[in-house]
Amino acid sequence: MHKSDIDKEDREILSLLKDYPAAEPRAGFYDQALARATHEGTRRQRFRWLMTGFGSAVAAGIVLWMISGALLTAPDIPQPEATIPGIALTLEEPRTINLVFASKTALDAATLTVSLPEGIELAGFPGQREIAWQTSLVEGKNLLPLSLVALTPAGGEVLARLEHDNRNRTFRLQVEVG
Amino acid sequence: MSSEANKATFESIVRPHLDRLYRLAFRLTGHQAEAEDLFQELLIKAFGKLDDLVNIEEPGSWLARIMYNLFIDERRRYARRRLHTVEEGFLPGDGLEGLAGGEDPVRDNERLEKMQQLDLALAQLSDEHRVIVLLHDTEGYKLEEIHKLINVPIGTVKSRLHRARARLREILAASGTFF
Numbered sequence: 474m475h476k477s478d479i480d481k482e483d484r485e486i487l488s489l490l491k492d493y494p495a496a497e498p499r500a501g502f503y504d505q506a507l508a509r510a511t512h513e514g515t516r517r518q519r520f521r522w523l524m525t526g527f528g529s530a531v532a533a534g535i536v537l538w539m540i541s542g543a544l545l546t547a548p549d550i551p552q553p554e555a556t557i558p559g560i561a562l563t564l565e566e567p568r569t570i571n572l573v574f575a576s577k578t579a580l581d582a583a584t585l586t587v588s589l590p591e592g593i594e595l596a597g598f599p600g601q602r603e604i605a606w607q608t609s610l611v612e613g614k615n616l617l618p619l620s621l622v623a624l625t626p627a628g629g630e631v632l633a634r635l636e637h638d639n640r641n642r643t644f645r646l647q648v649e650v651g
Numbered sequence: 652m653s654s655e656a657n658k659a660t661f662e663s664i665v666r667p668h669l670d671r672l673y674r675l676a677f678r679l680t681g682h683q684a685e686a687e688d689l690f691q692e693l694l695i696k697a698f699g700k701l702d703d704l705v706n707i708e709e710p711g712s713w714l715a716r717i718m719y720n721l722f723i724d725e726r727r728r729y730a731r732r733r734l735h736t737v738e739e740g741f742l743p744g745d746g747l748e749g750l751a752g753g754e755d756p757v758r759d760n761e762r763l764e765k766m767q768q769l770d771l772a773l774a775q776l777s778d779e780h781r782v783i784v785l786l787h788d789t790e791g792y793k794l795e796e797i798h799k800l801i802n803v804p805i806g807t808v809k810s811r812l813h814r815a816r817a818r819l820r821e822i823l824a825a826s827g828t829f830f
Contacts, residue, residue, distance in 0.1 A: 482820050489762075489769045490788040495674050497684040503669050506687075510694030511658040582654045586728075606702065
């Protein structure tokens with residue numbers, strides 16, 4: 474075949490490709506997809522609280538905090554300020570600690586901030602002393618798995634600060650390193 | 652930020668890119684229903700990453716990369732059924748009339764037949780070749796954009812494009828598409 478024939482075919486293929494049709498989205502599809510995304514995204518975020526980490530829950534430490542209906546007032550037992558739960562880490566050995574927040578009501582768009590003492594890190598966040606994210610709590614138990622690793626033997630307090638609707642409450646976890 | 656504010660922020664960021672993302676989904680999957688699934692899954696995933704999304708300089712490119720990765724992860728699920736692409740009634744506009752010019756029915760019919768042959772030929776390409784040729788030659792993506800999207804060296808993008816076109820020519824010639 475001559476080169477001119479190949480060039481002609483290439484031009485025709487490019488012309489066909491240029492006009493190769495694509496389906497148009499159905500009327501209203503974008504709006505539906507956006508609505509589903511925000512609804513489903515919120516639902517999955519809530520579900521993640523409950524389900525993530527349950528597989529390792531048996532072997533992991535579990536710390537239970539109770540949140541009252543009003544979140545920040547009149548806390549149920551145990552009084553977090555009076556009783557500080559504690560866990561032990563082995564130096565440089567990551568350990569998953571499951572924090573359970575038991576809430577009497579669902580809380581949408583709460584902000585959780587985890588503050589770490591010097592020498593304790595959250596796996597996946599090297600060098601960060603404070604990690605914050607937005608989440609939602611369901612009524613009942615909400616599980617938050619934290620994979621902690623001690624880089625020094627100092628230990629200290631891990632703080633979990635939950636904020637919602639201009640109110641906040643801080644939970645404390647004593648970490649010892651053996 | 653409240654839940655409603657999150658939704659409004661998300662929509663304001665992604666809406667300008669929806670047309671291009673939908674076309675990408677269609678080019679990747681080759682079928683409307685699967686394109687819709689992929690598109691939907693992208694939006695759900697992106698909403699879950701809203702904290703990242705608000706800080707992205709080029710959200711369109713970022714979203715396209717997530718979509719491509721979703722497609723790769725689940726390419727079996729999005730198994731292509733491209734033969735539907737040029738069926739009458741499925742084309743943009745008014746079916747066959749949307750493709751044909753209408754002024755020269757013989758020539759238009761000939762072009763439609765070639766388009767159907769092209770559709771069959773594309774179905775015979777590997778995913779890697781088909782996606783690159785459609786993004787570059789049909790959607791007008793630049794080589795640099797494809798390189799960033801699929802995360803392969805630009806030289807590889809060029810060679811795949813070259814091989815994909817050569818393979819298309821070979822298949823179409825063998826089918827008697829060129830007279």
